[in-house]
Amino acid sequence: MENDRIRKINKEAKIFKALSNPVRLEVLYCLLDGELCVCEIIQKLEKYEQAHISKSLIKLKEAGIVKDRKEGLNVYYSLSMECIKNFILCLDSNL
Amino acid sequence: MENDRIRKINKEAKIFKALSNPVRLEVLYCLLDGELCVCEIIQKLEKYEQAHISKSLIKLKEAGIVKDRKEGLNVYYSLSMECIKNFILCLDSNL
DNA sequence: CTTATATATTCCAAAAATGGCATATTATAT
DNA sequence: ATATAATATGCCATTTTTGGAATATATAAG
Numbered sequence: 001m002e003n004d005r006i007r008k009i010n011k012e013a014k015i016f017k018a019l020s021n022p023v024r025l026e027v028l029y030c031l032l033d034g035e036l037c038v039c040e041i042i043q044k045l046e047k048y049e050q051a052h053i054s055k056s057l058i059k060l061k062e063a064g065i066v067k068d069r070k071e072g073l074n075v076y077y078s079l080s081m082e083c084i085k086n087f088i089l090c091l092d093s094n095l
Numbered sequence: 096m097e098n099d100r101i102r103k104i105n106k107e108a109k110i111f112k113a114l115s116n117p118v119r120l121e122v123l124y125c126l127l128d129g130e131l132c133v134c135e136i137i138q139k140l141e142k143y144e145q146a147h148i149s150k151s152l153i154k155l156k157e158a159g160i161v162k163d164r165k166e167g168l169n170v171y172y173s174l175s176m177e178c179i180k181n182f183i184l185c186l187d188s189n190l
Numbered sequence: 191c192t193t194a195t196a197t198a199t200t201c202c203a204a205a206a207a208t209g210g211c212a213t214a215t216t217a218t219a220t
Numbered sequence: 221a222t223a224t225a226a227t228a229t230g231c232c233a234t235t236t237t238t239g240g241a242a243t244a245t246a247t248a249a250g
Contacts (some may be wrong), residue, residue, distance in 0.1 A: 167226090
């Protein structure tokens with residue numbers, strides 16, 4: 001159906017929108033090598049506020065780019081799309 | 096230098112931002128199979144205004160995603176990054 | 191039950207994106 | 221010089237995003 005195509009495009013647009021912000025990209029970079037808890041990401045990106053990083057992760061999650069997993073007090077995030085990592089690395093080597 | 100990293104991230108964010116809009120994505124889809132002039136894109140996407148499509152192409156161009164080539168009255172646009180097509184196709188098969 | 195730690199949420203003003211409409215530019219042909 | 225076709229640009233009201241500061245929630249430990 002034509003509507004499927006439109007739904008797909010909108011979903012893709014949402015993915016790209018989630019990636020269109022430098023802070024969210026930095027957060028994503030942190031996850032390229034594997035799962036991290038929020039606190040570890042906060043340590044790596046200390047220049048940003050905790051709330052900012054939390055919001056960034058949630059936006060990435062809503063777009064389906066990362067998934068999360070709760071363990072005690074911590075929440076662990078990791079990439080959930082193979083495509084994304086490849087693309088980021090491809091961009092990286094071409095910019 | 097650390098600044099290089101930041102410049103790179105900002106450039107990537109710009110690329111993602113350019114792709115974060117459904118109309119611009121539809122325009123990009125038109126170009127996946129090769130070069131087209133603006134008038135051909137307008138025909139394919141007749142539901143959108145000419146000005147809207149023109150602006151979309153320019154935004155994609157500013158992000159470095161497409162390049163253009165003038166020939167008489169026409170302007171031909173085409174993809175300028177290999178990564179992008181691969182990523183779009185990968186997304187497409189996973190959504 | 192109180193405290194501490196990790197993470198998420200709310201509120202909000204400033205900044206940026208969106209898209210419609212009108213208009214401008216550029217190139218070609220007559 | 222004029223007309224026409226293809227494309228780009230400017231203006232602008234509306235919507236959306238951004239990020240800071242404060243606050244809330246959840247889990248664990250004492």
